[in-house]
Amino acid sequence: MSDTAAEAEPPPDFHLDARARLEASERAGLKIAIALRTAVAGAALAWYTAIDVFYAFDDSQGGLVALLTLTLIGFAHYRVIGTRWDRWWIKYAVTTVDILCICAAYVLVPLTGGEVIPQHMSQRIWGVQLLFPTIALAGLSLSWQLVAWAGAVAAAGWIGVFLILISDMTETLSWADLGINPTIADYERVFLSVDFIGNGTRVVEAMSILGVAAILAVTVYRARQVFLAQVRAERKQESERRKRIFASDTLARFIPATVAQRMLDGRAEPPVQERDTAIMILDIESFSSFAAEHDPKQVIESLDEYLSAASEIVGDHGGVTISFTGDGLLATFNNPVEVQDPVRAALDAAHAIRRDLSGSRFACRIGLAYGPVVSGRIGSSSRQAFTVYGEAVNIAARLQDHGKSAGASFLVDRNFTQIDLTDWRALGEVELRGIGTPV
Numbered sequence: 001m002s003d004t005a006a007e008a009e010p011p012p013d014f015h016l017d018a019r020a021r022l023e024a025s026e027r028a029g030l031k032i033a034i035a036l037r038t039a040v041a042g043a044a045l046a047w048y049t050a051i052d053v054f055y056a057f058d059d060s061q062g063g064l065v066a067l068l069t070l071t072l073i074g075f076a077h078y079r080v081i082g083t084r085w086d087r088w089w090i091k092y093a094v095t096t097v098d099i100l101c102i103c104a105a106y107v108l109v110p111l112t113g114g115e116v117i118p119q120h121m122s123q124r125i126w127g128v129q130l131l132f133p134t135i136a137l138a139g140l141s142l143s144w145q146l147v148a149w150a151g152a153v154a155a156a157g158w159i160g161v162f163l164i165l166i167s168d169m170t171e172t173l174s175w176a177d178l179g180i181n182p183t184i185a186d187y188e189r190v191f192l193s194v195d196f197i198g199n200g201t202r203v204v205e206a207m208s209i210l211g212v213a214a215i216l217a218v219t220v221y222r223a224r225q226v227f228l229a230q231v232r233a234e235r236k237q238e239s240e241r242r243k244r245i246f247a248s249d250t251l252a253r254f255i256p257a258t259v260a261q262r263m264l265d266g267r268a269e270p271p272v273q274e275r276d277t278a279i280m281i282l283d284i285e286s287f288s289s290f291a292a293e294h295d296p297k298q299v300i301e302s303l304d305e306y307l308s309a310a311s312e313i314v315g316d317h318g319g320v321t322i323s324f325t326g327d328g329l330l331a332t333f334n335n336p337v338e339v340q341d342p343v344r345a346a347l348d349a350a351h352a353i354r355r356d357l358s359g360s361r362f363a364c365r366i367g368l369a370y371g372p373v374v375s376g377r378i379g380s381s382s383r384q385a386f387t388v389y390g391e392a393v394n395i396a397a398r399l400q401d402h403g404k405s406a407g408a409s410f411l412v413d414r415n416f417t418q419i420d421l422t423d424w425r426a427l428g429e430v431e432l433r434g435i436g437t438p439v
Contacts, residue, residue, distance in 0.1 A: 018231040022224065026142045027082045030091060033140035034081065037098065038074025040133075045071055063109065066101060073097065091141060095150050099134050103157035107164055118194050120165035128158060128205040135213050144221040151213020155206040162202045172197045272376035277335040277388070278346035279396040280319065281367045282310060282353065283328035285409070290362070303327060306362050310353050317349035322388055328364075328400075332388055335375045343370055343416055350410065363409065367400030369393075370415035395439055398432035406430075413439055 045067040077094050080086050111117040111125060131154040138150040166172060173196045178186050190196055284290075284306070291299045307329055311321040314331045318339040322330045333349070334342035350366045357364075371392035378385055392413075399411040406427060429438035 017235065018228055021231065022142075022227060025227070030141040030143075031078060031081050033137040034074055034078045034094070036140075037134075037137050038071060038078060041067060041070040041074055066104075070098065070101060091143070091146055092149055095134060095138055095146060096153050099131065099150065099153045099157050102130050102134070103161045105130075106161045118169075120162075120169065120197060121194065123158075123162060123165065123202065124198065128209065131158060131209060132212065135209070135216060139216045139220055142220055142224065144217040144224065147213055147217040147220055151210050151217070154213070155209040158206050158209060159202065162197075162199070166197050169195070169197070171195050174199050175201075272374060273336065274372055274374045274390075275335040275338075276342070276371065277373035277375075277390070277392060278333040278339075278342040278368060278370045279373065279388070279390075279392045280314070280331040280333070280346055280350060281325075281328065281393075281396040281400040282331070283325070283365050283400050285363045285365055287327040287362070302361060306357065306360055309357055309360075310364075313352045313356060314349050317345045317352065319345060319349055322386065330388075330393070332373065332375070335373050335388060336386075344419055346370075347412070347416060347419065354410065365400050365403040365409045366411075367396040367398070367403065368410075368412040368416060369395035369399060370413065371395070391435070394434060395432065398435060399439075402430065402432060 045064070048063050048067055073094060077090060080090065106122045106126065107119065109122070111119065111122055135147060135150045135154060138146045141147075173190050173193050175190075175198065177190050182190075284303070287303075290302075294302075307324055311324075311329060311331075314321050314329075317333070318337065319331045319333045320335075320337050322332055324330075331346075331349070333339045333346045339345050346368050350368060353364065353366070369392040371390060373388050373390035373392050375386070375388045378387055395413055399413065403409055403411050408425075408427075411427070412424075432439050
């Protein structure tokens, strides 16, 4: 179990990913800390063994056993980290044992093999610095709770050692014994005396331990928060990317893809523009009869499949599907997207639709016209659509409709005679509804 659970729960959109990544970092850092700590314990064991061999200390057996135990504990803890036997409290227990062993050394390890020096001098000779590495190692685990725990245990252990060491002293000296305006002789008498315990110094040292641990704990906590913020930013960026893709795909279903992409990119909307444009109007023949004879769901699915395929063919030839007109579509070539030869592109697209979709359950009528067309957006401030206006649009629609009475499924206006129309039949001029002059 990780200390991550003790922090404020991050939002659910990135919680699992952040927690898994943070726990992995904790395990990696803890492994580094335990490896270093075990290496130090092993080095101390080797040094102490050498001392015992060359100098034959009579009281070295206890130290050897303690260092061997600490080294074995380190090996065992390293192997357990990240396995099913790992538990959240193990790192706290190991850290506590390490600190207590260091504290025990102040009490049990003799200061010299010669004349006996009072054991309480160990705190003055060795200093408090032996406890700081344990706090630093705790920081490698990226657990601010473990750092705070190590600091608290070290400070308490330091004061505990002090109380134990002075418990059997019959006479003690402290800073208060210097008096007011002390002389050098006073300092020599008090500070250099073996009875000087420096109780105030021990308290300051304990406070220093707590202060350093607090600073390191805050540093680790801030590092964790920065990490979580980074994960949050990554997840937000990914979410925005997915939303953008979804919006692009959704917009492209209702407005031309080029216009949708322009809007999503934050660029200015395409201005109202006029170009000579080839217009295609496609309508499915006998669709009403088909709809009456089939289930509505099947009707929609079949219609969607056919119009999607037709729209894709339009796009393959450089055209833009402006809108779907019930059971048909309106497509443009050269507006809003420029096409080199819009007449040829429109004619090729129409041929491809009739050829490639001939095996479907639908047949279609197509009307093609060419002329000036204006494109732009219409609607309110909250909802708008992209559309095209021009006589060519009306002519293409009427040609498609005229095909019913003319017995033709594919009609084009005279502007298409500029290219080869082999195997086509000229109908001559016809009156089309809503068109002022014969076409």
